[in-house]
Amino acid sequence: MSEEFITLTFPDGTSRQFPKNITGKEVAETISQGLARNALSVTINGTIMDLDQPVDEDGKISINTWESEDGQYTFWHSSAHLMAEAVQELYPDAKFGIGPPIENGFYYDIDFGNESFGQAQLEKVEKKIIELARQKSTFQKKEVTKKDALSHYHEIGNEYKTDLISGLEEGTITFYQQGNFTDLCRGPHLPDTSPIKAVKLTKLAGAYWRGDVNSKQLTRIYGISFPKQKLLDEYLLQVEEAQKRDHKKLGKELGIYMIDSMVGPGLPLWLPNGTLLRRTLEQFLREEQKQRGYQEVITPHIANLNLYKTSGHYPYYKDSQYNPMEVDDDEYMLKPMNCPHHHRIYSNELRSYRDLPVRLAEFGTVYRYEQSGELNGLSRVRGFTQDDAHIYCTHDQLKGEIKNVIELTQFVFSTFGMPVDIRLSYRDENDEKYGGDMEYWERAQKEIKEVADDMGLEYKIVEGEASFYGPKIDFIIRDAIGRKWQLGTVQVDYVMPERFDLTYIGSDNDKHRPVIIHRAPFGSMERFVSILIEHFAGDFPLWLAPVQAKVLPISDDFNTYAEKCTVKLKSAGLRAETDTRSEKIDAKIRDAETSKIPYMLIVGEREREQNTVSVRRHKSGDIGTFPFAEFMDKMTKETITRDLPPSARKD
RNA sequence: GCCAGUGUAGCUCAGGGGUAGAGCAGCUGUUUUGUAAACAGCCGGUCGUCGGUUCAAAUCCGGCCACUGGCUCCA
Numbered sequence: 001m002s003e004e005f006i007t008l009t010f011p012d013g014t015s016r017q018f019p020k021n022i023t024g025k026e027v028a029e030t031i032s033q034g035l036a037r038n039a040l041s042v043t044i045n046g047t048i049m050d051l052d053q054p055v056d057e058d059g060k061i062s063i064n065t066w067e068s069e070d071g072q073y074t075f076w077h078s079s080a081h082l083m084a085e086a087v088q089e090l091y092p093d094a095k096f097g098i099g100p101p102i103e104n105g106f107y108y109d110i111d112f113g114n115e116s117f118g119q120a121q122l123e124k125v126e127k128k129i130i131e132l133a134r135q136k137s138t139f140q141k142k143e144v145t146k147k148d149a150l151s152h153y154h155e156i157g158n159e160y161k162t163d164l165i166s167g168l169e170e171g172t173i174t175f176y177q178q179g180n181f182t183d184l185c186r187g188p189h190l191p192d193t194s195p196i197k198a199v200k201l202t203k204l205a206g207a208y209w210r211g212d213v214n215s216k217q218l219t220r221i222y223g224i225s226f227p228k229q230k231l232l233d234e235y236l237l238q239v240e241e242a243q244k245r246d247h248k249k250l251g252k253e254l255g256i257y258m259i260d261s262m263v264g265p266g267l268p269l270w271l272p273n274g275t276l277l278r279r280t281l282e283q284f285l286r287e288e289q290k291q292r293g294y295q296e297v298i299t300p301h302i303a304n305l306n307l308y309k310t311s312g313h314y315p316y317y318k319d320s321q322y323n324p325m326e327v328d329d330d331e332y333m334l335k336p337m338n339c340p341h342h343h344r345i346y347s348n349e350l351r352s353y354r355d356l357p358v359r360l361a362e363f364g365t366v367y368r369y370e371q372s373g374e375l376n377g378l379s380r381v382r383g384f385t386q387d388d389a390h391i392y393c394t395h396d397q398l399k400g401e402i403k404n405v406i407e408l409t410q411f412v413f414s415t416f417g418m419p420v421d422i423r424l425s426y427r428d429e430n431d432e433k434y435g436g437d438m439e440y441w442e443r444a445q446k447e448i449k450e451v452a453d454d455m456g457l458e459y460k461i462v463e464g465e466a467s468f469y470g471p472k473i474d475f476i477i478r479d480a481i482g483r484k485w486q487l488g489t490v491q492v493d494y495v496m497p498e499r500f501d502l503t504y505i506g507s508d509n510d511k512h513r514p515v516i517i518h519r520a521p522f523g524s525m526e527r528f529v530s531i532l533i534e535h536f537a538g539d540f541p542l543w544l545a546p547v548q549a550k551v552l553p554i555s556d557d558f559n560t561y562a563e564k565c566t567v568k569l570k571s572a573g574l575r576a577e578t579d580t581r582s583e584k585i586d587a588k589i590r591d592a593e594t595s596k597i598p599y600m601l602i603v604g605e606r607e608r609e610q611n612t613v614s615v616r617r618h619k620s621g622d623i624g625t626f627p628f629a630e631f632m633d634k635m636t637k638e639t640i641t642r643d644l645p646p647s648a649r650k651d
Numbered sequence: 652g653c654c655a656g657u658g659u660a661g662c663u664c665a666g667g668g669g670u671a672g673a674g675c676a677g678c679u680g681u682u683u684u685g686u687a688a689a690c691a692g693c694c695g696g697u698c699g700u701c702g703g704u705u706c707a708a709a710u711c712c713g714g715c716c717a718c719u720g721g722c723u724c725c726a
Contacts, residue, residue, distance in 0.1 A: 107721095118655065171670025205721030213723055217653060220721070248719090252662085261699090261717050317726060337726055371652055371724070372717095380725090467726060491726090518726090553681040582683075589689035604685055614686080622686055 008061040021054035025191075028063045038065040040195065041074035048074060050141065050188040066195075066227050071197065072621065076101035078139060078178075078190040079129075079225040080108050085181035087221075091115065091527035096183065097160040097209060097218050105224030109207050111160065117219050122201045125221070126196070133196040137179040139189035149173045149184065154419055160209060160218075160478055192296040198232035200382040224548040242481060247533040248377040254538055254546070254596065256529065257378055266375040266382030268526060273546035275576070277532075278525050280544055282363055284642075285387055285412065285521065292408060294389055299341035301365060305331040310499055311340040320368050335506065338519060343500040346514075351504040356514060357401055364388045378530035385525045391517040391626045392502065398492070398515050402451045402473075405490050409475055409521045412488075417644045421484070422457050424448055425472040430463030431651060440494035444515075445471045448492060458600075466484035469495035479535040488521035491522035511629040538596050539619060539647050544640045550577040550597045551613075552588040554604030556580070561608040565601060565628060574639065593618060596646065599635065620646055
């Protein structure tokens, strides 16, 4: 390496030499004026930096524009500062907490003291932001000592910043200033405020300082900003589109479920259509599990508190369980999980190594006390049904069983056309909440990883995400509009066998401890159905649609033929209805379309004469006339093969 | 639980100190229809709930309940 020159490698793989301490801006200028104009920041060896920061080492460089993630990050980071400046102008007494960029925009946590801050105030701040952005204030970096930084914030009485600075290491601390606003900040920032052309403050929320319930609650203002008004409009449109898929809206329209205040918040009632959908899903999984050697069991909804004391759940999760009730001289509790019941079933007989693995499955309904503010349609409820199963096996069988479970889970999600990301959740070594022997943990974590490697899976390891009794494999699925959901988990458990004194007789005629795998591909039926609704936007695959076909007679004269078709469809196991209302065919079609019925079978003179049906597919329109028997076969086949609807197919 | 917002007919929503309106849905009748809304009439609400202010409250104020978006939490 030369004293005066450094070598920088661009994203396309080309390398060039530059004078040492050249800035990102200058590098951009050597490529094109346009790039230099659009540059927001620069990423050197993975670290995002200001454009005017000198580069003094060899490495990978990318010039960040709005098109790159790092560029957006910089853009939103600066937008957060700009919003803070606007707030400061309007509320000089406001104290600022933290204000980072996030996945879609940015937020800032602000203490407004006793002043109330609501929707009306947001608009004023929005206007102010644009006004300030137009002043084209530069973001200037300042370096100060920790001592000076602390005394600055002591002086203006901002306990949040002093709290933050106290946590920083000794040495230089950086501040950024734009206009009249100075903020403790690591950076980087835009050169100036002018690229920020469109801003929308989207949400107001209470947020505890440092996420601690015992700390003061600050007002969090969420926003998003763009370099063009058009991009903001597009974003807002996209948000609107996502809202159209909202399972709470579609769940109501399609008659899937209801929440009734007299029954209680978070306790969904499954309506006929929803029940059909759920039972179909359950049947699907039940059949798969039967093939894979699971045995189904049923356990009651309450149990003696001692059961959960034995399992260790009770003290850990006391706050999220319903209070125990007194029954005779004992205490009973609504069951918050199924596992202890299954463990007792395992213990019911003496198990030989020849019996293992024992795989006990149950669609088990559990009750958990979720905080009221957390309840959300079907996706977060207080009573829900897990597609639970527990596999009791020997240590030697563990890896094979994990593999089977992963295969089952992958099969399930591929059926719905949902891509899956895999995450291995390990314990955090410094946390004491985890139960059991360290040695077991190490072993389980190692074995999970080995299986994942053997199967050639791509995965991410996350520490501190394990459950209290063992490491997990989490499946994170992506739905049709790219949102991520954590669904099924697979957990290895060396703790419960000890607590419940589970044993089997080995080939050596001695007692041994089995290992348990907990798993639930859907997670909960409620949550999974909510995700399915949003994934398909209510346009379900034929096999899941509550009503698969509606027979629409052109006029009353053809009601008899229509009814005959419906009866035949039903006897073939298909779900069909006839629309005999005295309406025009257009109206019948429209109603069927808005109810998202996959097939509309239109029958009139021609069809009756030739024993055919004229078929219209939801969202696709007329697909032609078929002999009735042939079309019935087509529907049956599509149901059995679980085809995705045309709207969800990738090809 | 906390912060912000919302609550008017089955649904979507307008109105707003003098006691309530539309469209759709539903019902009845007419219409008998060929690929996304036939026509007419009728029915339908203690304006979430309880309390306060007022001659008068759905409207203003407060408590509560529910819902929405966040925060915290999530076996």
